[in-house]
Structures are given as C-alpha cells and as structure tokens.
Amino acid sequence: MPPAIVAEGLVKKYGDVVALDGMDLSVPAGTVFGLLGPNGSGKTTTVRILTTLLKPDAGRATVAGFDVVADAHRLRSRIGASGQYAAVDDHLTGAENLEMVGRLYHLGTRRSKERARELLERFDLTTAADRPVKGYSGGMRRRLDLAGALVAGPPVLFLDEPTTGLDPRARAALWDVIAELVAGGTTLLLTTQYMEEADRLAHRIAVVDHGRVIALGTADELKDQVGGDRIELTMASPADLETARRALAPLAVGDLRTDTTAMRVTVPVTNGAASLTTALTGLAAEHVTVRDAGLRRPTLDDVFLTLTGREATEKIKEHSR
Amino acid sequence: MNALQMVIADGMTITRRNALKIKRTPDQLGAVIILPIVFVLLFAYVFGSMIDIPGMSYQEYMIPGIFVQSVIMGAQITGYTLALDLRKGIFDRFRTLPMSPSAVLIGQTTSDVLMNVTGVVVMTLVGLGIGWRIHSAPHEAVLGFVALLLFAYAFSWVTAAVALALRTPEVFNNVATIVSLPLVFLSNAYVDSARLPGPLKALAEWNPVSTIIQAERELFGNTIPGKSVPGAWPLQHAVAASLLWSVLILVVFVPLATRLYKRSVSR
Numbered sequence: 001m002p003p004a005i006v007a008e009g010l011v012k013k014y015g016d017v018v019a020l021d022g023m024d025l026s027v028p029a030g031t032v033f034g035l036l037g038p039n040g041s042g043k044t045t046t047v048r049i050l051t052t053l054l055k056p057d058a059g060r061a062t063v064a065g066f067d068v069v070a071d072a073h074r075l076r077s078r079i080g081a082s083g084q085y086a087a088v089d090d091h092l093t094g095a096e097n098l099e100m101v102g103r104l105y106h107l108g109t110r111r112s113k114e115r116a117r118e119l120l121e122r123f124d125l126t127t128a129a130d131r132p133v134k135g136y137s138g139g140m141r142r143r144l145d146l147a148g149a150l151v152a153g154p155p156v157l158f159l160d161e162p163t164t165g166l167d168p169r170a171r172a173a174l175w176d177v178i179a180e181l182v183a184g185g186t187t188l189l190l191t192t193q194y195m196e197e198a199d200r201l202a203h204r205i206a207v208v209d210h211g212r213v214i215a216l217g218t219a220d221e222l223k224d225q226v227g228g229d230r231i232e233l234t235m236a237s238p239a240d241l242e243t244a245r246r247a248l249a250p251l252a253v254g255d256l257r258t259d260t261t262a263m264r265v266t267v268p269v270t271n272g273a274a275s276l277t278t279a280l281t282g283l284a285a286e287h288v289t290v291r292d293a294g295l296r297r298p299t300l301d302d303v304f305l306t307l308t309g310r311e312a313t314e315k316i317k318e319h320s321r
Numbered sequence: 322m323n324a325l326q327m328v329i330a331d332g333m334t335i336t337r338r339n340a341l342k343i344k345r346t347p348d349q350l351g352a353v354i355i356l357p358i359v360f361v362l363l364f365a366y367v368f369g370s371m372i373d374i375p376g377m378s379y380q381e382y383m384i385p386g387i388f389v390q391s392v393i394m395g396a397q398i399t400g401y402t403l404a405l406d407l408r409k410g411i412f413d414r415f416r417t418l419p420m421s422p423s424a425v426l427i428g429q430t431t432s433d434v435l436m437n438v439t440g441v442v443v444m445t446l447v448g449l450g451i452g453w454r455i456h457s458a459p460h461e462a463v464l465g466f467v468a469l470l471l472f473a474y475a476f477s478w479v480t481a482a483v484a485l486a487l488r489t490p491e492v493f494n495n496v497a498t499i500v501s502l503p504l505v506f507l508s509n510a511y512v513d514s515a516r517l518p519g520p521l522k523a524l525a526e527w528n529p530v531s532t533i534i535q536a537e538r539e540l541f542g543n544t545i546p547g548k549s550v551p552g553a554w555p556l557q558h559a560v561a562a563s564l565l566w567s568v569l570i571l572v573v574f575v576p577l578a579t580r581l582y583k584r585s586v587s588r
Contacts, residue, residue, distance in 0.1 A: 051417045077419035087414035091342040103334045104420040106322060132345060148414060 002065065004029040004156050004187035005050060009059035012045050012211075019045040020056070021211035027189060027204075029155075032182050034202030035191040036300060042211035043191035044084065047160045050189065051081040064156050077105065080149035081158040088144050090134040094125050097133060098147055105152040112151075119147040122177065139170050146174065156187045163197060175200055195219075195300045207303060214307055226254065226298050226306040229272030231279055235263045236289040244290075247282050251275055254306055263291075268302070328421040335428020339402075343432065349398065353436045357391040357444040365451050368511050376545040384453040385537035386510030388444055389530060392473035393505060395440050397497045399433045399477040400484030404493045407485070407585060423579045430477040437473040441466065456542030465540030468563055472533050475570035482574050485581035504530050515551045526553040529566045535559035 005027035012020040020042045027033040035043045048054040050063055052072040061068045066075035088097050095116050102112025120129045123143040133141060142165060149157060159178075163171045178201055182188055192198050198205045199219040207215040207222065215222060223229075231251075235241045241263050249256055254268040269275035272295045283290055322330070343350055364387060369379040403426075406412055415425055455462045483500075484493045507525050508514065514525035525531055536559040538544050555562040 053413060053416055073419060076417055079417065081414075081417040083410065083413055087410045089338065089342070089411055090409070091345040092338065096338075096341060100334060100338055101414070101418065104331060104415070104418045104424075106327070106330070106419070145414075 001029050003027055004031075005033070005061075005063050005189055007046070007050065007059065007061040010046065010049060010056045010061060011058035012042075012049065012054065012056055019211055020049075020059075023059070023208070023212055025061075025189075025206065025213070027187060029187050030182070030185045031203045032178070032188045032190060032201050034198035034205040035189065035208055036193070036195065036198045036205050036303070037191075037208035038193060038300070038304070041208045043208055044160055045211070046208075047081070047083075047158050047189065047191060051079060051158050052076060077152070078154055079156045079158060080152060080154040081160075082146045082149040082162060083160045084164065088133050088141055088148065091132055093130050093132055094120055094136070094140075094144050095129045097144060098151060101148045101151045107152065115151055119150060123147045124173065139166050142166055143170065143174075146177075150181075155185070157181065157189070159188065159190045161191055161193065164193070193300060195298065195303060199297075207307060209304070209308055215303070222303060223298050224270075226268065226303045228253070228268070228270045228298070229275070230296050230298060230302060231265075231267045231269055231272070231276050232292075232294045232296060233265050233267075233279065233283070233290055234292040235265070236291050238263065240288045241265065243286050243288050244283055247286050247288070248279055251279060268298075268306075324421070328424055328427065331420045331424030332427035332431060334420075335424050336431045337428075339428060339432035340435065342402075343436065350436070350439065353395055353398070353440045354443050356394060357387065357440050358447050360387050360391060361444060361447045361451065364511060372512060374513060376548065377543070378452065380448075380452045381454070381543045382538075383511055384444075384448040385541060385543055386508075386534050387448070388441065388469055388537055389472070389534050390505045390510055391440050391444055392437055392469060393476055393501055393530070395437050396433065396473055396476040396480050397494075397501070398436060399429055400480030400493050400497060401490055403429060403481055404484040404488065404490040407488060408490065412582075412585075422583055423575075426478070426481055426575075426578055426582055430474060430481065433477050434470060434474055437470060441469065453543075457540060461540045461542070464560075465537055468533070468536055468540065468560070468567070471567045472563065475567040475574070478574040478578050479570060482578040482581055485578060485585045488585060504528065508534060509556075510534055514556075523553075526556055529555075529563075531556065532559055532566060533563040536563035 003026045005025060007023055007025040010020045010023040023042060023046055025033070035046060037043050045054065049056050050061055050068060052068055052075060055069055063075050064078040066078065068075060092100065098116035098119055099112045102115050103109065107115060120126050123146065125140060125143060125147070128136060128140060133144065136144065146159070146162060149159070163174055166174065178188065190201060203218065205217065205219055205222055206213045215225065217225070233244060235244055238260065241258060241260065244265050245256065245258050248265060248267050251269055252267045253270050257266040258264070267279070276293065276295050280290065280293060361384070364383055365380050368383065372379055374382045412425070480497065483496065487493045487496060507521065508528045508531040509525060510530065514522060514531055517525055532555040535550065535556050539559055550556050
C-alpha cells in the first residue's frame with residue numbers, strides 16, 4: 001500500500017522568513033503521524049500545504065495519491081482538516097454549521113442532516129445543537145470544528161493542534177475519538193506541542209525545527225534518544241545542590257541541568273525507577289538533605305534541548321498564522 | 322456533478338448560510354431599511370427646498386438618484402461581510418472542502434440581492450409617499466427595477482474585489498466611503514450635470530452612476546416630456562449604456578474577485 005501522505009523537499013518562504021526549508025514526510029496509510037515542534041517551526045505551514053490552502057515554493061507533496069497542487073480539487077474530497085482557530089460560523093447553530101459542511105462535501109441534504117446529528121452526539125454537543133455558535137465556550141467551538149473535519153468520513157485527516165485549549169475531560173474524549181478513527185483505518189497527521197499527546201496518539205513522530213525534520217521515530221525511540229526519563233531532585237541549600245550535582249553526574253546519560261533559583265537538579269537517565277533509588281541512596285551517603293524527589297517522562301523541552309541545544313520555549317520567530 | 326451544477330448547488334448553500342446570518346443579525350437589515358428612508362426624507366426636503374429643476378418637481382427628479390445611491394451604499398455590505406469572514410478563518414474551512422471556488426462569492430452577492438430588494442421596496446413606498454410617481458408603461462417600470470438591481474448586483478462584485486484586496490473590514494469601510502461619496506455626488510443624482518462647471522461637468526456626464534440614474538429616470542418617466550437630455554453619449558443612450566456598464570463590470574470584476582478570493586485565503 002502506498003503512503004497516504006508524502007512530502008518531498010517542501011519549501012515555503014514569506015518574504016525573508018523561511019517557514020519550510022526542505023520538509024520531507026512519509027506517512028503510511030492507516031497510521032497516526034505526529035509533527036512535534038514549537039510555534040513557528042513550520043508545523044502549521046506544512047498542514048496548510050498538505051490541505052491545499054497554500055502552494056509550496058518548491059518541492060512536491062501528495063495526499064491519498066493526489067498532488068496537492070495539480071489535483072487539489074479531487075484531493076479535497078478525500079481529506080478533513082481542523083485548524084488551530086475554530087473555523088465555524090458564529091451566527092449559525094452547531095447543527096447548521098455541520099449541515100452546511102455536509103452539503104459542501106455534496107453529501108445531499110438528508111445525509112448532511114443525519115451526519116450533523118451523529119457528530120453532535122459524538123462530540124457531546126446535542127444539547128447545544130440548535131443554539132447559535134456565538135454562545136459556545138472555546139472548548140465547544142473546538143469540538144464543533146473537529147466535528148466539521150469528520151463530516152465526510154475522510155480517509156486522511158489533518159488536525160493542527162487539536163487539543164490546544166481543551167479541558168482535560170474534553171481532551172481525553174477527543175483522544176478516544178481519534179483512537180477510534182484510526183482503528184477504522186483513517187490516516188491522521190497531527191501537529192502538537194505536547195510530547196504527551198504525540199506519545200499517546202502517534203505511531204511515529206517527526207520533531208520539526210526551522211521548517212525541517214530534525215528527528216524521526218516512535219515515541220520510545222525519541223525518548224531514548226534524549227535520555228529516557230528525567231530525575232528531578234530539589235535540595236535544601238545551595239551547598240547541597242553543588243554536592244548533589246557532583247554525586248549525580250555519573251548517572252546522567254546526557255547533560256545534567258541545575259536550576260540554582262529552584263535549587264533543583266534534573267538528570268536524564270535510562271532506567272528511571274532504578275536510577276532514582278540509586279540517586280537517593282547516593283545522596284543519603286553524602287548527607288545531602290533532599291526536599292523533593294521525582295521521576296518524569298521527557299517533555300518537548302527536553303527533546304528540544306537535546307536535539308538543538310536550546311529551549312523550545314525560547315522560540316524562534318513567530319510566523320505561523 | 323459537473324462544474325456548473327456544483328457552482329449552483331454550492332452557491333445556494335452559501336446563500337442559505339448568508340440568509341440565516343441576515344435573519345440572526347436584524348441590525349444589518351435595519352440599516353438597509355432605515356438608511357434609504359433617511360436619504361429620501363433628508364434629500365427631498367433639504368436639497369428640495371434649495372435646488373430648482375426647471376419643468377419638474379425636485380422629488381420626481383431625485384428619487385431615481387436616491388435609488389442608485391442606496392444600492393451603491395447597500396452593495397458595500399458584500400465587501401464588509403467578506404472582509405469579516407476572511408478575518409474569522411471560515412474561508413480556510415471552505416477552501417479545504419471540495420466545493421466550487423466561486424460559490425462563496427456567488428452566494429454572498431446573491432444574498433445581498435435580497436437585501437437590495439428590501440431596500441428598493443422601502444424606498445419606492447417612501448418615494449410614493451412624498452409625491453414621486455411612475456409615469457411610464459408597466460414594462461418600462463419593471464425594466465427600471467431590473468436595471469437597478471442588476472447594477473446593484475454588479476457593484477457588489479466591485480466591493481467584493483476591493484474588500485478581498487484590502488483584507489480588513491475597517492480599511493475597507495474607509496476606502497469604500499472615500500470612493501463612493503464622489504461617485505454618487507459627482508453625478509446627476511441631485512443636480513443637473515449640464516449646469517456644472519467645465520471639468521466637473523465632463524466627469525459627471527461620463528460617470529457610470531449618472532448613466533444608470535438617467536436610465537432610471539427615463540424608465541420611470543421622471544423626465545420632462547419633449548425635452549432632450551444634453552450631455553455625453555452615455556446620457557443620450559442611457560438605458561443601453563447602463564445595461565452595458567453593468568455587464569462590463571460583471572465581466573471584469575467576477576473573475577477578478579474570484580482570483581482575489583483564491584489568493585487572499587492562501588496565506
């Protein structure tokens with residue numbers, strides 16, 4: 001089976017700003033692919049090219065076998081897309097919004113109405129179905145926008161930061177819907193700033209920075225590449241912090257970080273629980289007082305720091321819109 | 322579904338959407354009804370008390386001018402609404418759908434015809450109330466209303482193109498006011514263009530707004546019987562020239578606005 005999404009050397013410039021600088025992707029049909037990166041890394045631009053909203057300056061891409069430029073119209077009937085900003089009409093009700101999208105996919109009036117009701121139920125919007133969207137909360141609007149992307153049951157789906165701005169319950173519900181969709185054979189390209197989300201949903205993850213892929217693999221592969229788990233220990237005094245830094249250095253698989261304000265040491269380790277025990281035993285032997293100790297999974301910041309040597313949050317020029 | 326069927330079906334879907342929006346925002350419809358009433362009363366009594374058109378009443382003379390002024394102002398709703406939609410991101414949704422690319426503009430301009438029909442009915446009633454009369458044959462009067470609505474429809478496409486080029490509702494509003502005021506007032510709407518000084522006279526006589534106003538006057542019989550109209554060629558052949566203008570505007574601005582729509586959402 002050929003890949004559902006292929007991008008080869010995509011380049012996009014806005015004046016002097018290079019949004020995409022040779023983006024390559026290949027997403028097998030029926031899998032979930034995560035594009036992980038900070039704002040301005042080119043995630044949104046990639047999605048906008050793949051969903052025919054933008055034309056690339058160079059390179060080529062196909063989705064469901066159709067070229068994004070030459071076959072844009074036929075491609076559009078095979079995709080669903082939901083962006084960062086809810087593209088819903090304020091003056092229309094939730095049901096009217098989805099019915100309109102159904103008609104524009106040419107599903108016919110009856111099918112459009114049925115489909116709208118199904119999706120409103122699935123996204124827990126039944127009670128608000130006949131109210132104008134103007135009165136919806138931010139989370140409700142996002143859900144409605146996502147429902148809009150699913151109206152035609154497209155084989156390839158693009159979700160640009162789908163859970164940004166959702167409460168934990170809605171986020172969990174959405175993750176379930178996405179898992180269900182993928183079980184039904186839908187190919188999904190998802191962008192996110194959260195390692196946790198990519199971890200939970202994506203089969204494969206591409207870390208993007210400055211408009212190109214800088215790392216590619218499964219969530220576990222990426223985490224191993226950045227040193228698996230993190231031990232975080234908070235000390236009682238600056239002297240203890242210094243002692244701890246020296247004592248823990250042999251455990252670290254990458255750069256050990258100290259935060260002097262918070263008096264915290266962050267140590268990348270391979271075997272989380274065992275390393276934490278070793279660390280605490282070692283510190284006790286050195287008579288260091290530990291205020292707080294914890295084990296956590298790597299965050300996007302950790303992946304970024306390891307791969308690029310700088311924090312993801314100290315961003316790169318904003319040019320996604 | 323072939324391309325034409327798709328344009329019609331999608332155009333109807335967007336028209337229905339806009340009709341729902343009009344229904345849910347009565348303030349916009351209110352403006353379409355109240356503005357012409359204000360125009361008719363203000364111009365009829367303020368200008369009417371100062372300006373003398375020999376041989377006929379000023380009310381009879383100026384109502385066709387008010388008709389055209391109102392549809393020019395009304396057509397700006399098209400541009401303004403498009404600029405608002407552009408800002409809200411709904412066009413991104415439309416552009417990822419397998420719909421006809423011209424349907425959004427066709428739907429918008431079509432629903433604005435409904436607004437214009439409302440405005441014209443109101444103005445006709447108010448005009449009749451202050452003494453304006455149709456003196457022509459019924460088929461001429463019907464052609465008068467059709468020519469007016471056709472011009473309004475064509476002008477909606479002009480404002481659509483301008484709004485999509487400018488992109489922001491506020492900038493569009495400013496530009497629309499700056500352009501539409503001279504267009505309306507440098508014409509024969511309220512004064513006899515033949516009596517304007519040199520260059521103003523030439524501008525007013527060749528202004529398409531003057532042409533359509535003159536056509537309206539002839540089609541409603543609001544002219545002085547037996548008196549020929551002085552002025553440039555378009556005024557001499559006003560009905561034909563005004564239809565020609567409307568068609569010409571559509572031929573230029575329909576493809577232009579469609580191109581701008583495709584480009585303006587591609588950021």
